[in-house]
Amino acid sequence: MLSNxxxxxxxxxxxxxxxxxxxxxxxxxxxxxxxxxxxxxxxIALSFIAYAIVSIQWVIYGFSLSFGKDVHGFIGNLCxxxxxxxxxxxxxxxxxxxxVYVAFQLVFAAITLAIITSACAExxxxxxxxxxxxxxxxxxxxxxxxxxWGGGWSANLGALDFAGGTVVHISSGFGALALAxxxxxxSGFGEYDMEPHNIPMTLLGTALLWFGWFGFNAGSAxxxxxxxxxxxxxxxxxxxxxxxxxxxxxxxxxxxxxSLGFASGAVAGLVAITPAAGYVGIPGAIVIxxxxxxxxxxxMLFRIxxxxxxxxxxxxxxxxxxxxxxxxxxxxxxxxxxxxxGLIYGNVHQFIVQIVAxxxxxxxxxxxxxxxxxxxxxxxxxxxSEEEEYxxxxxxQHGETAYS
Amino acid sequence: MKKVEAIIRPEKLEDxxxxxxxxxxxxxxxxxxxxxxEQKGIKLQFRGRTMxxxxxxxxxxxxxxxxxxxxxxxxxxxNSARTGKYGDGKIFVIPVEKSVRVRTGEIET
Numbered sequence: 037m038l039s040n041x042x043x044x045x046x047x048x049x050x051x052x053x054x055x056x057x058x059x060x061x062x063x064x065x066x067x068x069x070x071x072x073x074x075x076x077x078x079x080i081a082l083s084f085i086a087y088a089i090v091s092i093q094w095v096i097y098g099f100s101l102s103f104g105k106d107v108h109g110f111i112g113n114l115c116x117x118x119x120x121x122x123x124x125x126x127x128x129x130x131x132x133x134x135x136v137y138v139a140f141q142l143v144f145a146a147i148t149l150a151i152i153t154s155a156c157a158e159x160x161x162x163x164x165x166x167x168x169x170x171x172x173x174x175x176x177x178x179x180x181x182x183x184x185w186g187g188g189w190s191a192n193l194g195a196l197d198f199a200g201g202t203v204v205h206i207s208s209g210f211g212a213l214a215l216a217x218x219x220x221x222x223s224g225f226g227e228y229d230m231e232p233h234n235i236p237m238t239l240l241g242t243a244l245l246w247f248g249w250f251g252f253n254a255g256s257a258x259x260x261x262x263x264x265x266x267x268x269x270x271x272x273x274x275x276x277x278x279x280x281x282x283x284x285x286x287x288x289x290x291x292x293x294x295s296l297g298f299a300s301g302a303v304a305g306l307v308a309i310t311p312a313a314g315y316v317g318i319p320g321a322i323v324i325x326x327x328x329x330x331x332x333x334x335x336m337l338f339r340i341x342x343x344x345x346x347x348x349x350x351x352x353x354x355x356x357x358x359x360x361x362x363x364x365x366x367x368x369x370x371x372x373x374x375x376x377x378g379l380i381y382g383n384v385h386q387f388i389v390q391i392v393a394x395x396x397x398x399x400x401x402x403x404x405x406x407x408x409x410x411x412x413x414x415x416x417x418x419x420x421s422e423e424e425e426y427x428x429x430x431x432x433q434h435g436e437t438a439y440s
Numbered sequence: 441m442k443k444v445e446a447i448i449r450p451e452k453l454e455d456x457x458x459x460x461x462x463x464x465x466x467x468x469x470x471x472x473x474x475x476x477x478e479q480k481g482i483k484l485q486f487r488g489r490t491m492x493x494x495x496x497x498x499x500x501x502x503x504x505x506x507x508x509x510x511x512x513x514x515x516x517x518x519n520s521a522r523t524g525k526y527g528d529g530k531i532f533v534i535p536v537e538k539s540v541r542v543r544t545g546e547i548e549t
Binding site for chain 2: 074224227228229421423424426427431432435
């Protein structure tokens with residue numbers, strides 16, 4: 037019935053979508069291991085809930101806001117409300133059914149909201165998060181996705197973002213920073229240690245993220261082709277280099293290389309290569325990974341030194357790693373793997389465009405998140421009560437305990 | 441010789457350890473426990489419903505010292521573990537008949 041469909045592309049994109057889906061619960065485990073044991077279920081549940089909220093929002097109107105007909109370069113209109121006639125549609129510019137494209141984009145939107153839960157770990161009121169999450173994905177994620185991938189101003193300017201360095205990581209990272217400022221520190225933060233309660237759980241989460249990221253980046257070629265293969269290999273390279281780079285940086289600074297440092301570094305590498313995966317080669321990936329491991333480690337130390345409780349470092353890793361990745365794309369993009377070249381090949385224009393697009397996303401994500409968080413805080417209250425926080429969110433929000 | 445047994449908030453353990461160390465009290469045994477006091481834990485209010493969390497996580501510190509040091513230990517723990525709210529814990533002092541150092545067999549009474 038549908039002509040012009042590539043079986044190979046479709047099979048790969050369906051697979052990639054399922055891979056990316058696994059990243060959201062993986063992120064839940066990654067975060068869950070880093071909180072205290074009284075909040076582990078809450079942390080994992082927040083990721084699942086974020087996934088479900090966006091899953092529903094996306095097929096009703098989220099996809100349309102991101103990929104619908106352009107309105108002033110800012111957002112899509114509601115022409116794809118409830119995905120009319122999508123069954124018999126091939127997504128323009130690809131050889132896959134439109135519904136596969138919708139599903140692939142859905143899992144990106146979902147993990148982005150899950151990343152931001154870092155900022156409200158161990159203290160957010162579940163009901164407030166559900167409201168905030170729906171507002172956030174609608175007013176922050178959907179417009180940003182439109183700017184970059186849906187034919188918005190950023191795409192027209194020529195900004196490159198292969199798999200979502202700006203849309204996913206800058207937005208959630210700088211959104212997390214704003215949310216952390218509004219919700220405030222956990223009680224006792226800075227007074228006593230809040231050590232991760234289960235590092236193996238975080239390492240398992242890292243493994244699932246790394247695994248799923250092959251779908252995230254190589255799937256963003258939206259085809260089973262050489263560009264996907266390039267994204268696959270540079271993703272792995274950057275993650276490996278960044279894991280070691282963070283590990284060595286912390287080895288020098290703290291005397292011992294923690295496994296948690298390696299895991300954080302690997303995630304930072306995956307973040308930074310995300311916008312670049314289809315545009316840079318192996319040398320670019322190595323430099324991007326090496327820089328991002330040290331950069332994000334320093335940003336984490338800076339965040340702690342400022343007494344800022346952006347609890348699980350979405351800002352340091354995703355925000356700053358994403359910002360570096362977006363800029364690095366404009367430095368290391370090479371004609372050897374795509375139609376674009378960057379600063380080191382003399383293309384100053386691309387470099388400047390990347391900076392403009394990235395900083396616009398930083399400002400938009402930060403400011404709009406700040407406003408949304410303030411509104412939800414004023415109307416419902418973002419935080420649980422002091423007693424609920426003390427006994428932990430597992431009991432107070434879910435009536436469950438993880439370990440008996 | 442006495443055993444001082446203190447039940448405190450887990451988050452105060454580092455403060456208490458540091459305060460005791462400053463007074464030269466280093467040897468101790470720590471256990472993670474759960475317990476409740478006269479208030480029967482914490483009551484959480486949910487839109488009119490209440491929910492009891494009656495056994496809260498605590499840390500038990502056990503320290504055996506000569507009689508002359510008991511007051512120092514008690515005061516140091518009480519001062520460093522106090523927040524002023526319900527749930528700060530309790531300290532018990534129990535007589536000890538003798539102690540044996542396993543490595544040497546040395547006996548103290």
